[in-house]
Every structure is written in structure tokens, then in C-alpha cells.
Amino acid sequence: GAGVSQSPRYKVAKRGQDVALRCDPISGHVSLFWYQQALGQGPEFLTYFQNEAQLDKSGLPSDRFFAERPEGSVSTLKIQRTQQEDSAVYLCASSLAMNSNQPQHFGDGTRLSIL
Amino acid sequence: GENVEQHPSTLSVQEGDSAVIKCTYSDSASNYFPWYKQELGKRPQLIIDIRSNVGEKKDQRIAVTLNKTAKHFSLHITETQPEDSAVYFCAAINNAGNMLTFGGGTRLMVKP
Numbered sequence: 292g293a294g295v296s297q298s299p300r301y302k303v304a305k306r307g308q309d310v311a312l313r314c315d316p317i318s319g320h321v322s323l324f325w326y327q328q329a330l331g332q333g334p335e336f337l338t339y340f341q342n343e344a345q346l347d348k349s350g351l352p353s354d355r356f357f358a359e360r361p362e363g364s365v366s367t368l369k370i371q372r373t374q375q376e377d378s379a380v381y382l383c384a385s386s387l388a389m390n391s392n393q394p395q396h397f398g399d400g401t402r403l404s405i406l
Numbered sequence: 407g408e409n410v411e412q413h414p415s416t417l418s419v420q421e422g423d424s425a426v427i428k429c430t431y432s433d434s435a436s437n438y439f440p441w442y443k444q445e446l447g448k449r450p451q452l453i454i455d456i457r458s459n460v461g462e463k464k465d466q467r468i469a470v471t472l473n474k475t476a477k478h479f480s481l482h483i484t485e486t487q488p489e490d491s492a493v494y495f496c497a498a499i500n501n502a503g504n505m506l507t508f509g510g511g512t513r514l515m516v517k518p
Binding site for chain 2: 295322324326331332333334335336339346347350382384392394395396397398399400
């Protein structure tokens with residue numbers, strides 16, 4: 292496909308369960324970003340990869356959040372022992388180059404609901 | 407870190423009128439400013455961006471202006487159409503050059 296692909300589109304989990312969210316970036320894109328978007332708000336940065344290296348994870352809200360991109364392409368965001376405040380849309384974005392000023396292209400996101 | 411403020415939070419215009427959305431940023435080292443359009447339940451879609459070495463950029467009915475001295479930038483939509491109705495987000499790249507910091511969004515409603 293031509294765009295960033297995320298799965299699943301919707302995820303419902305009970306509090307305390309672990310979840311895994313997947314992102315397939317645009318082919319050849321070096322940089323990959325995860326953002327969290329609460330209802331009615333702008334996306335907020337979680338973490339950033341350049342190829343397989345996680346260069347910035349300053350936005351991850353707690354040590355329950357973990358992200359990886361082992362082969363420099365697909366990325367997974369894992370949330371352990373989910374809590375109700377984790378409910379949000381999780382957006383993935385990718386960009387072509389390593390340097391700044393490059394457009395970030397977003398996927399449709401995963402809407403996570405914690406019951 | 408970077409802080410981006412956006413206003414208004416809601417904007418209602420008549421079809422054919424112009425719409426202007428304004429943003430301010432705090433980090434003088436920020437150098438890339440994209441605008442995204444997000445329809446309900448869909449991805450943020452990049453509609454226009456501007457880099458700090460220019461003051462204005464235009465693409466058909468959409469234009470963005472940047473005032474680096476005042477640290478503010480604006481989105482201008484002319485001849486609005488009902489399909490322009492969406493939430494618009496401004497953003498800025500921080501001085502480390504990776505993550506986007508978003509404004510709070512503007513819900514634009516274009517009445518036919």
C-alpha cells in the first residue's frame with residue numbers, strides 16, 4: 292500500500308491486560324513516530340525511531356509502554372497492564388529522511404478502549 | 407520544550423467566505439511548521455507546510471504565513487467549501503528536529 296498502515300483499527304481490552312499495536316510505515320521511510328491522541332485534543336509525541344534505533348522515548352507516559360522496530364520497518368507499541376487512562380487513539384507516522392523538516396505522514400490510528 | 411498555542415478552538419463560516427487559524431510557538435529554534443486536516447475518525451492529513459526560510463506559501467485555496475520574529479504562523483483558506491469542514495491542527499518541529507508538537511486544534515464548520 293501507499294500509506295502508513297496500522298492494525299488493529301479498534302481494540303477493546305479489560306483493565307490489566309496487555310495490548311500490542313502494529314504500524315507498517317511507508318516503504319523506505321527511515322523515521323517512524325508514535326503519537327497518542329486523546330479525544331478532542333492534538334496528538335502528543337510518544338517515541339521516535341530512526342531505522343531500528345529508538346532515539347527518543349521521552350514521551351512514553353510510564354514504563355508500562357514499550358516500543359520496538361527490530362528490523363527498521365514494522366514497529367510495535369506494547370502497553371502492559373493497561374489502565375483506563377490509556378484509552379486513546381494511537382497514531383503512527385513515518386517520514387522519508389533522517390533530518391528535520393521532512394513531512395510526517397500518518398496512519399489511521401488504533402482506537403484503544405480500556406474497560 | 408516547545409509549546410504551540412492555537413486559536414480559535416472553533417470557527418464557523420459561510421460557504422465562500424475565508425477562514426483564518428492562528429498559532430504561536432515558543433521555541434525560536436523551531437524551523438518546520440506543518441498543518442494537518444483531520445476528519446472524524448480519520449488520519450491527520452498533511453495539507454500544507456512551511457519552512458523557516460520563507461514567509462509565505464500558497465497552494466490553490468490554502469496559504470500559510472510565518473512570522474519568525476513574532477513566533478506565529480497562520481493558515482488561510484479562501485472560498486471555503488462544506489468539504490473543508492474538519493479539525494485543523496498546526497504543529498512545529500522542536501529544535502532536535504524530530505517530534506512534532508501540535509496545537510490544540512480548530513474545529514472548522516463551513517455552512518452551505
